[in-house]
Amino acid sequence: MLQLHRLNNPSNVIDMNQCSACLIRNRAICADLDASELDALNKIGHQQQIERGRSLMWEGEDAHLVANVIDGVMKLTSSLEDGREQIVGLVYPSDFIGRPYGTTSAQTVTAITDTKLCVFPRSAFDDFAKSHPRLEHKLLDKTLSELDRARQWMLLLGRKSASEKIASFLLEMSERLAEKGCTDIPARSSFELPFGRQQVADILGLTIETVSRQFTRLKKQGLIDLPDRRTVVILDREALAVEA
Amino acid sequence: MLQLHRLNNPSNVIDMNQCSACLIRNRAICADLDASELDALNKIGHQQQIERGRSLMWEGEDAHLVANVIDGVMKLTSSLEDGREQIVGLVYPSDFIGRPYGTTSAQTVTAITDTKLCVFPRSAFDDFAKSHPRLEHKLLDKTLSELDRARQWMLLLGRKSASEKIASFLLEMSERLAEKGCTDIPARSSFELPFGRQQVADILGLTIETVSRQFTRLKKQGLIDLPDRRTVVILDREALAVEA
């Protein structure tokens, strides 16, 4: 069933256009490359659109590609045989996807919103990376940051209560979405979640019902407002931080 | 209070002796270095003993060093203000510790057993790494593996029940401790945990009582035996795998 979502539709494939105009160029792994290097990298990759809900790679399967997110949000998920799912990572513009120097993907990578990517065949990318230390350096730096973030999330998953999880989540989202420019809303106190309630539950290791109840509780207590189901307005950041 | 554990006791500092005799040399980040490179790395680091319970760096504090574990087991922990603690990583011989190109440590690093380390001042290590792509490459590879492992652990923390957590833990330990040669016991079905019950609880996001109850349950059901409080014998790996 998941197989149906495979992306081998050539109509989605677009020639890689000028990196120099790329909005996330200075934050992505290609940031430290010079013009000629960028050109070489250009030749091995291409831009690709991927629509909301579609997956780019699957847990346990061969991953023959790596990618950079240009625009949109993706999720990394691990799941159990019975369908329980945990979102183990979120991928924002300028973030890197995939496992260089590995064969199988440890997680499923799925678009949460329509997403624009720079895609590279893994083997070609591996070769390029091995011979371009500055790129590997950037990749290492990003990976180390991701690892720290993942470990911070482990504390939340293992030790925080539902209300603490929700509060931490809202605060992190308000920062992340602001910093990454995923929305046009200037005020970081108001932001649009790219996730539905079930996805929030899958991020926090909760059920959808618990997420919903916590949201309405915070709303009733006046710490947040929820104008529509995707928008969150933080009314009392202080109080929220105390809960986190 | 934690400050008392700081390692500035010069008696613990030993000159780095010959890497060529190092037991973990071929698995650690120094694996791909040639003799002269190894010699240069040698000059910036030194070996150090650290005893069980002592910490090498603290969450949120400046980390002016990075290290390689030669022998022993260490833990990475994150904690909340009220003392709740989560073990977010385990560090075995040949594993790397610390955050190159970063300033503050995101976790506390503490010895679980008496540990032997190769310690490097961070700034000197950073410089060395930047000019030695093969070392950075190795470091990247290790970091990517750690990230995959951390994310797999997030699934356990967020979605597994206590009995599933315990079963997964025992199976992983039997593999990890065998593969890393942390014990002399040849049979991977019998191994000695380097952790007490509280630490197992901190790894799994449970309480010590729940861990204890699950252990005794598995013993009563004949899936494992517990000859003494640190030793685990897996009697029915199949059944344990079904629980995991």
Add this chain to the structure above:
DNA sequence: CGCATTCATTGATTTGGGTCAAAAAAACGG
């Protein structure tokens, strides 16, 4: 060796969050 301390087990009780079920509200499609 015996006392003290730490660590682990076991039992009784509580509770946070899960499950099950239904209603309400949005979003979608013709």
Add this chain to the structure above:
DNA sequence: CCGTTTTTTTGACCCAAATCAATGAATGCG
């Protein structure tokens, strides 16, 4: 615009694991 589908909210109930409280076993030390 209306019926269908999906998503979210709300309520009633339950249970796994936490908490609280002892007891029992190891370990360490004078």
